[in-house]
């Protein structure tokens with residue numbers, strides 16, 4: 001019987017892995033794969049649900065660790081990270097077996113055959129994860145890869161390595177299959193060392209720049225990659241929107257996790273008829289948001305200084321080109337961290353960095369538009385396409401906007417909610433990457449699709465084998481004319 005508690009890792013236990021250590025961990029994961037992938041789906045799911053029970057037994061310590069490493073408030077860690085992960089695991093435990101069930105498929109003209117599509121594990125998956133949601137964005141792909149029958153080597157961000165090591169310990173502390181998740185810690189060099197190993201898939205979540213270098217390195221071994229990259233999500237507020245709800249949604253969507261969310265609302269386009277009242281409501285709610293630490297705060301701080309510098313630079317750049325701050329805009333200290341108060345801006349020029357590049361901080365630029373077409377056009381004027389939201393009542397207009405938006409997911413009269421619905425595939429288009437996590441598609445992302453054709457008739461030879469029979473060409477021609485002419 002193992003202890004219900006894991007040892008929470010110290011920083012000293014997260015040193016830079018050597019290349020040799022990376023190679024050894026990949027080999028260990030490969031070895032663990034040989035027994036793990038032979039288990040039935042149900043047996044794998046039961047094991048993963050045991051790991052989840054262990055997580056819940058260590059809930060307080062892991063939440064404290066997430067808070068310590070990121071500077072977010074504990075409610076955000078509990079709801080947005082742990083709860084979302086646990087729900088995703090329930091979903092795959094319940095539904096995953098059906099998604100991976102071998103499918104009989106039609107055989108067309110080959111009536112003397114039967115055919116099936118199998119979904120098999122790939123092997124060893126490298127998971128490389130970011131710091132902004134160090135639990136859900138790590139445990140999510142790790143658990144999904146495992147449900148599909150793979151084993152994992154994980155490289156968490158060097159900004160939040162202890163959460164990654166703690167996840168590894170949840171698996172390592174089990175009586176059986178203790179080696180199915182291996183963790184290597186360190187910076188980009190370690191990530192690079194991992195992806196150049198002979199792994200069978202790379203699941204990367206991070207910035208566009210690193211995503212591109214991951215893809216380039218993966219090309220050498222032709223390793224398939226799943227890239228979950230940045231976003232510049234637009235929110236469109238139509239003239240018939242419920243403005244109280246839309247304003248509250250904008251504030252949460254822009255400022256939760258101190259804006260450090262890939263799907264954060266980073267641009268709002270509001271129809272001119274409702275621009276002023278919407279703006280007033282957003283400013284009123286923003287002024288009530290409490291940034292700080294502990295239970296009295298609504299949001300925490302920017303996680304580390306590099307992120308503060310990026311956000312501060314974008315803010316200054318926008319102000320220099322005529323933007324106006326309607327709320328916030330101040331630098332502050334939250335504990336040991338530097339941060340910026342939730343900031344609402346108007347008249348931000350479309351060619352500023354704030355409107356072009358990912359901000360990943362608590363800045364909310366709001367732009368007035370004269371019609372729906374203009375809103376769609378501006379929303380789509382970005383290289384990113386992660387998610388978006390539209391707020392209004394007219395179903396036809398909503399459908400039109402949903403269809404036209406260049407985004408991997410769209411929330412209607414809500415924001416970022418698609419991520420929390422485990423059956424909805426999550427991922428981007430354009431610079432936001434490709435491939436999907438969550439949903440059926442997310443599980444299949446970690447599978448090899450194998451097409452199998454069987455012969456049931458047992459002829460001595462097939463008509464199209466050599467030497468070719470004379471009648472074949474003529475008969476095929478007649479068939480083509482009769483069937484497709």
Ligand code: NDP
Nearest residue numbers: 130131156157158187188191192206207210228229230262
């Ligand atoms: P980075 O791209 O800087 O890092 C992501 C991960 O890659 C980290 O573990 C990092 O290690 C590692 N890494 C760095 N260099 C290399 C390399 N050359 N080869 C392999 N791995 C490497 O992103 P951030 O951690 O700063 O995360 C923020 C970004 O992630 C934002 O752009 C955000 O939008 C995006 N993101 C996307 C999400 C999505 O689902 N689409 C969700 C959340 C975030 P280290 O940190 O140690 O340098």
